Amino acid sequence: MKVIIIEDEALAARQLKAMVQECDESIEVVTMLDSVEASVAWLQANESPDLLLMDIELVDGQSFEIFNQIEVKSPVIFTTAYNEYAIQAFRVNSIDYLLKPIDEKALQRSLQKFKELKKLYGTTSDNSLSINELVNAIKQTKLPQTDYRERFLLKQGSRLVPIAVEDIAYFYSQERLTFVKTWDERSYVIDYTLDELECILNPSCFFRANRQIILCAKAVDKVHLHFNSRLKLDLKPATVEEVFISRDKSGEFRLWMGE
Incomplete structure (x- = not known):
């Protein structure tokens, strides 16, 4: 061995x-x-x-x-x-x-x-x-459904805003901060890293596309074949930066999306 x-x-x-x-x-x-x-x-x-x-x-x-x-x-x-x-x-x-x-x-x-x-x-x-x-x-050995987060309480100014997981399109990191993007195109700072979020989100609903983003399946609008066997994603709501899936993760992503 x-x-x-x-x-x-x-x-x-x-x-x-x-x-x-x-x-x-x-x-x-x-x-x-x-x-x-x-x-x-x-x-x-x-x-x-x-x-x-x-x-x-x-x-x-x-x-x-x-x-x-x-x-x-x-x-x-x-x-x-x-x-x-x-x-x-x-x-x-x-x-x-x-x-x-x-x-x-x-x-x-x-x-x-x-x-x-x-x-x-x-x-x-x-x-x-x-x-x-x-x-x-x-x-294929997954944690029970009850172990996954169903909602987050996020700070916006002097308010605390409850956000249900089903209202979230994706999580992304930018300038050392982590953000939530909702379907109505609102952004909130969240006090979790993407690594931490990855282990408390249901993997059947959310996928770690790369080091900058964890996305919901419903947020994937279009998938483009790209250079060197990578995939380029168009998301909704749209992202400022282009989103790519590496060659090593493309097979896993395609299975996750139902290929």
């Missing part, structure tokens, strides 16, 4: 590598990466490993940014000193979530969980096929 460790503290990375190999001598730690940028570059240039051990807080941002930039094709065990990211972790390819300092028995249980899940999908001559099936199964 080939494993990648993504951890920005060199000592913690070495300790985790030793712990992994103590749990299972057959595991090969292919490389250790310390940033979002390095992880994106490595995953784009190399064959997907069987498993990623991924710290959440990296030197250049949160590791969730990796999923926004590329399609991650491997299951993930997240490691972190904080417990507030648990829901967000399970919105991506996560099979487990370990709090630091990591206990060897907990790590062993996580690795065993991965092996048991993989067994459910069998093995094939093309190992990536079984891994892809496992990742797809993980992504």
Whole structure:
């Protein structure tokens, strides 16, 4: 089994590598990466490993940014000193979530969980096929509907304005602020980041198009095929900046839209 460790503290990375190999001598730690940028570059240039051990807080941002930039094709065990990211972790390819300092028995249980899940999908001559099936199964595990936000109380001047989720066309970031755009073309500042919103919005209704916008399906007016297999979206209400879906996310977006 080939494993990648993504951890920005060199000592913690070495300790985790030793712990992994103590749990299972057959595991090969292919490389250790310390940033979002390095992880994106490595995953784009190399064959997907069987498993990623991924710290959440990296030197250049949160590791969730990796999923926004590329399609991650491997299951993930997240490691972190904080417990507030648990829901967000399970919105991506996560099979487990370990709090630091990591206990060897907990790590062993996580690795065993991965092996048991993989067994459910069998093995094939093309190992990536079984891994892809496992990742797809993980992504299909959704939080209950009751866990998703139904409304927000937003500040506008000296007033607090209740906005129901069904009245929102999209959320977007601009100049380090996050905004809500409603169907009647009103904009409100909201005290959440897009990363935070992504894990409290119903994914059947909202899609993280890129790092700047999360949109409702009904807001998509037209979809244009664009250069380098990207998609260009026309939204309603219209946006100031053009909205693109990357090549890596275009397949996921098309399925989400019902292709």
